[in-house]
Amino acid sequence: EEQLVASGGGLVQPGGSLRLSCATSGFSFSSYSMNWVRQAPGKGLEWVSYISSGSSSIYYADSVKGRFTISRDNAKNSLYLQLNSLRAEDTAVYYCARDHCNSHSCFRAFDMWGQGTMVTVSS
């Protein structure tokens, strides 16, 4: 069974740091580009960051650029997001999401999502 399991969230003070992880199984992780998407309580979805399959391309939303760092370890089938200089507005559920690909092509959508991990930034 294909699966994404996000972890690492918690309560942190403003200015603090967290490292989120997304453990994957059931598919060839090293063949897929991956993303982080967040959702503040009661709000909509916000794309946070993208990393290509081999880590050669990395992109961030302007709201997190310079503070968050995406990475992956293909040997461990895992995706990461390092969150630094956290602010109250970073409070959200953070989802890892896989780019949608089939055996022939990749498409510009997310076909698999983890269950999310909650990050709360508060003093």
Next chain:
Amino acid sequence: EIVLTQSPATLSLSPGERATLSCRASQSVSSYLAWYQQKPGQPPRLLIYDASNRATGIPARFSGSGSGTDFTLTISSLEPEDFAVYYCQQRSNWPPITFGQGTRLEIK
């Protein structure tokens, strides 16, 4: 940044009725438009990609149409499990990837 505007914000319908949800882009996104369904406490679920292609396992009552700046998600006959929040997402001119603000489909 491409802004996606969804309408209506809330749609109240009864099971068996037809639902029509709209997503308008601030500039052309070609056909690089996806639709997601999200239920409370769950992650989003991909319904439609490339404007009109149903994702694996999605029932035929869900269909997507449009190109350029105007897109529609249609649910032909609502089932009880279809009441949820729906988001559109573009990935034409990116980064950033952007989402609409969502349409809440509620039971009338």
